[in-house]
Amino acid sequence: MISIKDLNYNQLERWVKDQGWKKFRAKQIAKWIYNKKVNSYDEMTDLSKEVRNYLKENTKLNVLELVTFERSSQDGSIKFLWRLEDGHTVESVFIPERGHNTLCVSTQVGCAVGCKFCFTTKDGLIRNLTTAEIVDQYIQSQIFVGPENRISNVVYMGMGEPLANYENVKRSVQILTDDRMLGLSNRKITISSSGIIHQIKKMYDDPSFPQVRLAVSLNASDQKTRERIMPISETNSLEDLMKTLNRLPVKTGFRIMLEYVLIKDINDRPEDAHRLARLIGKNKKRYKVNLIPFNPYPGSDFERPEKERVDQFHKILWQYNIGAFVRWSKGSDISAACGQLRKKEVQNLIKIS
Numbered sequence: 393m394i395s396i397k398d399l400n401y402n403q404l405e406r407w408v409k410d411q412g413w414k415k416f417r418a419k420q421i422a423k424w425i426y427n428k429k430v431n432s433y434d435e436m437t438d439l440s441k442e443v444r445n446y447l448k449e450n451t452k453l454n455v456l457e458l459v460t461f462e463r464s465s466q467d468g469s470i471k472f473l474w475r476l477e478d479g480h481t482v483e484s485v486f487i488p489e490r491g492h493n494t495l496c497v498s499t500q501v502g503c504a505v506g507c508k509f510c511f512t513t514k515d516g517l518i519r520n521l522t523t524a525e526i527v528d529q530y531i532q533s534q535i536f537v538g539p540e541n542r543i544s545n546v547v548y549m550g551m552g553e554p555l556a557n558y559e560n561v562k563r564s565v566q567i568l569t570d571d572r573m574l575g576l577s578n579r580k581i582t583i584s585s586s587g588i589i590h591q592i593k594k595m596y597d598d599p600s601f602p603q604v605r606l607a608v609s610l611n612a613s614d615q616k617t618r619e620r621i622m623p624i625s626e627t628n629s630l631e632d633l634m635k636t637l638n639r640l641p642v643k644t645g646f647r648i649m650l651e652y653v654l655i656k657d658i659n660d661r662p663e664d665a666h667r668l669a670r671l672i673g674k675n676k677k678r679y680k681v682n683l684i685p686f687n688p689y690p691g692s693d694f695e696r697p698e699k700e701r702v703d704q705f706h707k708i709l710w711q712y713n714i715g716a717f718v719r720w721s722k723g724s725d726i727s728a729a730c731g732q733l734r735k736k737e738v739q740n741l742i743k744i745s
């Protein structure tokens with residue numbers, strides 16, 4: 393049985409045609425799923441009963457079940473835990489911001505990349521999410537928060553390395569940005585990668601991958617430190633990564649975001665900031681730097697820097713005229729490190745059983 397949300401618009405049209413139906417059925421079905429966001433075929437009232445029954449018997453409409461959620465009393469962000477059909481769980485985070493709302497989505501159950509500061513990777517990679525499982529995080533979250541809280545921005549920064557699940561991530565972006573489907577602006581979608589060089593190149597060379605923003609987890613300004621906290625750097629060196637990023641055909645309005653998790657006494661010293669500025673060098677207009685003070689979780693090996701250290705780092709970058717801002721993680725009262733709510737729920741289940 394196919395999942396209807398696995399199909400981009402062209403595939404949906406082809407599938408409709410293969411069932412012996414007229415092309416306009418695709419438009420009708422897409423309208424109900426993506427525009428009206430109904431959760432059952434019975435609500436698709438302009439389809440005949442026969443068509444609705446056929447869809448029910450031959451396709452799956454929903455692939456996520458809400459297990460639990462936590463709402464932050466500090467900033468209103470909501471962390472959702474979803475159960476997939478095979479029983480695994482993944483998280484998404486709704487982040488209300490001034491003037492817009494963002495959803496952070498997951499792309500894998502677990503992650504193989506192994507960043508030392510990350511909670512998600514502790515159990516390794518379990519599996520890739522399907523396109524439908526990525527898209528449904530958006531639809532179900534939007535239904536939960538209601539139309540008065542429209543989610544306009546999507547960041548692929550939850551559990552998993554998006555570019556290691558290339559085809560499903562690509563198709564989910566097609567669905568998110570297609571005007572006949574979810575119709576979000578390309579500029580409001582960000583894919584965050586740990587820096588897998590050949591996959592980044594592939595994404596920019598791929599004409600069917602909609603142009604979206606790229607964020608890269610840099611987290612260090614020298615090879616040795618980066619290798620220490622991001623083992624992926626052993627095969628994707630900082631030098632090669634920066635060379636690649638400096639050459640990408642980046643359009644106006646699609647600046648690359650360099651993500652930098654500030655970890656106490658590891659990468660947060662003034663000399664790290666100066667080195668980062670030199671690394672960016674003359675390519676200032678191509679990048680924005682996003683400084684994220686590390687969010688410790690139970691059992692983590694690292695600590696969050698003092699606020700003064702964060703401010704000092706930030707100031708040094710500004711002295712070089714580098715666009716940098718600090719993002720204190722939202723919802724620090726709600727298991728905010730990625731993968732933490734999932735872990736908590738799994739532990740609860742173990743306790744219950």
Ligand code: SF4
Pocket residue numbers: 503504505506507510511512513550551552553585586
């Ligand atoms: S930070 Fe991202 S890429 Fe690195 S291990 Fe965690 S989920 Fe994977």
